[in-house]
Amino acid sequence: MADDGMLMNFSVGEDSLGVKAVFKGGRWRDRLQAKKSAQRRREKHQTNGALTGSNAVPTKTRETNIDDEGSRPTKRQRVNGAPNTHSRINHVNSKPHEVVSSLFTYNLPAKPSAIKEIRTEDAPAPVPSNAPLDASLSTFTSLGLSPFLSTHLIQNLNLTAPTAIQKATITQLLREDSDAFIQAETGSGKTLAYLLPIVQRIMALSSSPASSHSANLEASEKASKDEKKINRTSGLFALILAPTRELTHQISTVLTRLLRPMPWLVAGTVTGGAVKNHEKARLRKGLNILVATPGRLVDHLDNTEVLDVGTVRWLVLDEGDRLMELGFEEDIKGIVQKLEKRKDEKKGEWRLRKKVEGLPEKRTTVMCSATMKMGVQRLGEISLKDAVHIKADPGPSTELESVTGSKQEDKQTAFLAPAQLKQSYIVVPPKQRLVTLAALLKRTFARKGSAMKAIVFLSCADSVNFHFQAFSRKEAQAPKESPSSNPNTKSNKNRKISGTQDASTPEEMPKTSQKSEKPELPTVSPASSLTSPSNPGLTLYELHGSLAQPLRTATLQSFTRSSNPCILLCTDVASRGLDLPNIDLVIEYDPPFSADDHLHRVGRTARAGKEGRACCFLMPGPEEGYVEVLKECAGESVIKGEAAEDVLRKGFGKHFASAKSKMDASNAGSGKWDDEATAWQLELERWVIDDKRAGEMARKAYVSHVRAYATHVAKERGMFDVKGLHLGHLAKAFALRERPGNMGRGNIVRGGKSTRQDHGEKRRLVNGADDKAVGEKRPGKADLDLPPTDGQDAAKKMRMKMKEHIAGASEFNIG
Numbered sequence: 048m049a050d051d052g053m054l055m056n057f058s059v060g061e062d063s064l065g066v067k068a069v070f071k072g073g074r075w076r077d078r079l080q081a082k083k084s085a086q087r088r089r090e091k092h093q094t095n096g097a098l099t100g101s102n103a104v105p106t107k108t109r110e111t112n113i114d115d116e117g118s119r120p121t122k123r124q125r126v127n128g129a130p131n132t133h134s135r136i137n138h139v140n141s142k143p144h145e146v147v148s149s150l151f152t153y154n155l156p157a158k159p160s161a162i163k164e165i166r167t168e169d170a171p172a173p174v175p176s177n178a179p180l181d182a183s184l185s186t187f188t189s190l191g192l193s194p195f196l197s198t199h200l201i202q203n204l205n206l207t208a209p210t211a212i213q214k215a216t217i218t219q220l221l222r223e224d225s226d227a228f229i230q231a232e233t234g235s236g237k238t239l240a241y242l243l244p245i246v247q248r249i250m251a252l253s254s255s256p257a258s259s260h261s262a263n264l265e266a267s268e269k270a271s272k273d274e275k276k277i278n279r280t281s282g283l284f285a286l287i288l289a290p291t292r293e294l295t296h297q298i299s300t301v302l303t304r305l306l307r308p309m310p311w312l313v314a315g316t317v318t319g320g321a322v323k324n325h326e327k328a329r330l331r332k333g334l335n336i337l338v339a340t341p342g343r344l345v346d347h348l349d350n351t352e353v354l355d356v357g358t359v360r361w362l363v364l365d366e367g368d369r370l371m372e373l374g375f376e377e378d379i380k381g382i383v384q385k386l387e388k389r390k391d392e393k394k395g396e397w398r399l400r401k402k403v404e405g406l407p408e409k410r411t412t413v414m415c416s417a418t419m420k421m422g423v424q425r426l427g428e429i430s431l432k433d434a435v436h437i438k439a440d441p442g443p444s445t446e447l448e449s450v451t452g453s454k455q456e457d458k459q460t461a462f463l464a465p466a467q468l469k470q471s472y473i474v475v476p477p478k479q480r481l482v483t484l485a486a487l488l489k490r491t492f493a494r495k496g497s498a499m500k501a502i503v504f505l506s507c508a509d510s511v512n513f514h515f516q517a518f519s520r521k522e523a524q525a526p527k528e529s530p531s532s533n534p535n536t537k538s539n540k541n542r543k544i545s546g547t548q549d550a551s552t553p554e555e556m557p558k559t560s561q562k563s564e565k566p567e568l569p570t571v572s573p574a575s576s577l578t579s580p581s582n583p584g585l586t587l588y589e590l591h592g593s594l595a596q597p598l599r600t601a602t603l604q605s606f607t608r609s610s611n612p613c614i615l616l617c618t619d620v621a622s623r624g625l626d627l628p629n630i631d632l633v634i635e636y637d638p639p640f641s642a643d644d645h646l647h648r649v650g651r652t653a654r655a656g657k658e659g660r661a662c663c664f665l666m667p668g669p670e671e672g673y674v675e676v677l678k679e680c681a682g683e684s685v686i687k688g689e690a691a692e693d694v695l696r697k698g699f700g701k702h703f704a705s706a707k708s709k710m711d712a713s714n715a716g717s718g719k720w721d722d723e724a725t726a727w728q729l730e731l732e733r734w735v736i737d738d739k740r741a742g743e744m745a746r747k748a749y750v751s752h753v754r755a756y757a758t759h760v761a762k763e764r765g766m767f768d769v770k771g772l773h774l775g776h777l778a779k780a781f782a783l784r785e786r787p788g789n790m791g792r793g794n795i796v797r798g799g800k801s802t803r804q805d806h807g808e809k810r811r812l813v814n815g816a817d818d819k820a821v822g823e824k825r826p827g828k829a830d831l832d833l834p835p836t837d838g839q840d841a842a843k844k845m846r847m848k849m850k851e852h853i854a855g856a857s858e859f860n861i862g
């Protein structure tokens with residue numbers, strides 16, 4: 048273990064050598080060795096006459112954890128006033144008799160080598176790769192959409208031309224009934240790509256050719272109404288499945304907008320977390336298109352008689368790879384079997400009744416994602432037969448010979464981020480992670496208008512919660528009034544919105560957040576410790592799977608609608624498919640768990656041809672190897688390395704010096720970026736020490752973070768090896784002065800050789816991303832067809848461990 052057992056920031060008398068140590072943890076041999084060496088140090092010091100006069104202090108007791116084989120030399124403690132040869136700054140704002148280890152000591156576990164390779168040259172601005180095509184060359188009508196629908200798109204939805212993937216998909220799905228696999232980069236308009244042809248074909252069942260060929264919306268709408276044969280009771284024609292509730296609602300919103308001029312066609316949703324009886328009532332009234340999460344749909348298929356799927360002719364699996372990864376394939380298989388069964392039962396019925404004219408005989412299954420590999424055998428099992436592979440580029444769609452049932456290897460398609468996305472990485476020592484994140488956010492939101500919205504991805508729910516509370520706490524806040532730990536979890540009904548009670552109300556802050564403690568209020572708060580005087584309205588949101596569903600929905604809605612600059616702290620629950628407007632920057636503060644996750648996370652910006660920036664935090668050492676993965680995902684685009692010091696300098700430089708430190712006369716040298724950064728960190732550390740619940744929150748976040756770290760996909764675990772983590776330094780990133788006592792070497796759960804499926808299973812177990820009860824286990828691939836391995840044992844242990852934590856705010860609630 049890389050931890051050197053360094054004694055960090057504990058409060059002692061003037062001479063720490065007078066301390067009587069109690070040694071805990073680790074092997075007895077190590078304890079004995081440590082005891083002896085401490086004894087020797089004491090004796091030597093006494094011989095040298097170091098403990099004299101005022102320096103002599105009564106013996107105190109402290110705890111030293113020696114879980115790790117501490118082969119490193121023990122770091123000498125620094126005492127106030129003592130010269131410090133390792134550090135450029137000392138003890139800023141430190142209380143009397145407090146020992147403070149510097150953030151900027153050069154005693155770092157590894158030097159960030161990648162920083163030396165920074166490529167500063169700016170490449171020529173690349174052409175956006177997911178933008179709509181030139182309207183003079185391609186229009187929706189030219190693809191075969193009716194003038195009625197095309198006019199609606201142009202006039203009401205402000206969409207003048209299709210994107211490349213829309214061009215390819217619409218043509219294909221209007222022309223043929225073959226199954227299809229749509230793969231195009233994030234933000235390229237895949238949702239409309241599959242919705243438009245489906246809506247057009249359902250529309251065609253309703254209206255006369257005359258009305259659908261008219262471009263006059265009003266006249267056409269009236270004519271269609273008069274002649275319509277189809278209404279909400281005519282049957283359910285399309286089913287769209289998505290992995291998260293958020294995505295389901297988003298697809299439904301797009302669909303509702305699309306159907307606005309066709310009020311006789313009705314779409315609806317069924318998702319976990321919603322009231323089942325309300326859904327039943329809607330199903331009873333009749334729907335033509337249903338958007339659902341798989342678990343809840345299975346539930347309705349089993350228990351809601353009025354849900355008749357015999358007429359379903361289109362089945363869409365949005366974010367297909369995620370659905371598979373999260374282990375939904377059993378659910379999907381069950382759904383497909385029911386569709387088949389009901390279709391066969393209905394055949395006779397349809398013959399007796401008047402068949403819906405134009406309804407295809409065959410059901411079409413469509414899968415789509417930015418990062419899905421073809422050739423996976425299991426795709427056949429969920430009814431993707433002789434699928435057509437539709438890609439935005441190059442040109443026409445490519446027939447796949449045999450996807451179904453074949454054992455061909457995944458085609459190693461290189462999935463790329465949008466070309467116009469500006470990507471960078473920062474190599475930050477673990478100690479400085481928190482201040483560097485703060486600096487980056489301060490710099491990004493330095494002035495009003497400099498940026499609108501940013502998303503920060505963290506590895507687990509506990510960490511999101513801690514950072515939300517830490518950044519939104521008011522600096523002047525009395526410790527006792529500090530926010531409680533995780534007040535927003537499902538278990539805590541009396542939720543408080545931290546920092547909003549006494550924080551200055553930012554202009555245009557969602558009013559709901561200041562009223563009461565109703566659970567449907569968004570988790571929003573002023574970003575009090577990130578706000579600069581020239582951008583006072585900065586707000587902070589948190590989103591993760593531990594939040595109750597109404598909170599998740601309210602938070603996302605509020606963040607989406609906010610016209611204030613704001614930051615969303617979240618887990619990967621927000622990484623897939625979400626189309627949030629005006630995202631300028633995506634920060635991967637905790638690196639993604641896989642390259643695919645990276646593409647989806649950064650894909651929340653630079654959408655539909657717009658600009659965007661993304662930045663990934665890495666730690667010095669093996670993690671720097673991840674730059675190569677980032678480069679692979681960037682294709683031709685340049686990835687810039689930024690020096691952490693530059694970020695800190697800009698974030699904590701004179702310009703951003705806090706008003707408090709400027710006024711503090713005792714703070715000599717304030718205004719210097721490193722002093723400011725240290726003061727900022729110390730402030731936070733005091734909060735964690737003084738407020739018991741803040742301390743608990745920090746420790747929980749730390750433990751969850753380390754455990755989550757152990758679940759990177761096996762392929763990338765060499766770069767993210769939990770054994771290499773410097774646990775002592777990492778504690779600083781959670782404002783802790785030392786690592787929590789239970790984080791010894793033996794207590795770190797490692798992922799072993801678990802696969803991506805294991806990883807998905809782990810995440811899903813405690814998800815909130817899907818729609819079954821949290822913690823409910825469903826079989827993933829790991830349980831179905833992989834031989835047991837060490838990795839699986841490790842994964843099993845991990846699952847058990849996670850289950851233990853599920854009762855509270857799950858430590859690991861990523862989804």
Ligand SMILES: Nc1ncnc2c1ncn2[C@@H]1O[C@H](COP(=O)(O)OP(=O)(O)OP(=O)(O)O)[C@@H](O)[C@H]1O
Nearest residue numbers: 179208209210233234235236237238417624626655
């Ligand atoms: N033809 C178009 N012209 C302009 N904007 C469009 C067009 N089609 C879609 N968009 C917009 O592009 C954005 C991204 O669309 P969408 O969410 O469907 O992308 P996606 O490919 O599904 O992305 P992801 O892979 O991240 O889910 C949306 O805001 C949508 O309104």
